[in-house]
Amino acid sequence: MVRACWNLDGGALCLMQGDITTARVDAVVNAANSSLAGGGGVDGAIHRAAGPQLLEACQKIVAARGTLPPGQAVTTPGFDMPARHVIHTVGPIWHGGDSGEPETLRSAWVESLREADAHDAVTVAFPAISTGVYGYPADQAAALALEIAAESLKATRVEKIYVYLHGETSWQTWLAEATKQFGEP
Numbered sequence: 001m002v003r004a005c006w007n008l009d010g011g012a013l014c015l016m017q018g019d020i021t022t023a024r025v026d027a028v029v030n031a032a033n034s035s036l037a038g039g040g041g042v043d044g045a046i047h048r049a050a051g052p053q054l055l056e057a058c059q060k061i062v063a064a065r066g067t068l069p070p071g072q073a074v075t076t077p078g079f080d081m082p083a084r085h086v087i088h089t090v091g092p093i094w095h096g097g098d099s100g101e102p103e104t105l106r107s108a109w110v111e112s113l114r115e116a117d118a119h120d121a122v123t124v125a126f127p128a129i130s131t132g133v134y135g136y137p138a139d140q141a142a143a144l145a146l147e148i149a150a151e152s153l154k155a156t157r158v159e160k161i162y163v164y165l166h167g168e169t170s171w172q173t174w175l176a177e178a179t180k181q182f183g184e185p
């Protein structure tokens with residue numbers, strides 16, 4: 001597993017190259033859609049790895065409290081995955097950047113970390129939320145997300161944040177942004 005880590009104030013942040021469904025952490029964050037219905041990309045991979053009980057749990061949540069608005073987060077068990085919890089969040093769909101996309105992406109990261117803290121998750125794995133199907137430019141998403149991750153290590157009991165990156169381009173983009181913000185790994 002290729003990885004790069006930084007020791008920051010309040011904990012550690014690691015970039016990982018690989019499949020998030022294999023992460024041995026307390027909580028895995030899912031880049032879901034508002035109907036929590038499963039889908040493609042990382043959402044599909046997480047549903048396949050967790051098994052059909054995950055969809056049932058998601059459907060119960062939507063039946064009880066409605067769809068999940070972008071920028072919010074909700075937690076289910078991880079079922080067949082190594083992770084104890086799955087934190088489902090919905091990132092913004094990119095419409096050019098002037099429709100509140102950065103605020104919504106920030107909120108998706110902040111609310112996911114708040115959910116992790118509320119469930120006593122000390123280690124958390126994130127995908128690159130919104131940078132696939134939802135079209136958010138990877139470098140801008142990385143810059144914003146890394147800032148929030150660093151702030152959250154100070155502000156929550158979360159001690160380790162792993163960002164799982166799929167593919168070489170995504171890895172290079174995040175590595176460059178993290179090096180800019182935190183120095184050499």
Ligand code: AR6
Pocket residue numbers: 018019020021031032033038039040041042043044045091127128129130131132133134135164165166167170
């Ligand atoms: N592990 C880690 N990262 C992955 C994996 C994996 N197994 N698979 C894909 N990625 P996306 P979004 C990366 O499209 O943009 C779904 O259909 C991928 O390369 O999964 O937030 C949902 O149901 C990309 O860098 O999420 C929603 O409808 C990143 O994960 C919609 O897509 C996010 O890409 C959400 O779109």
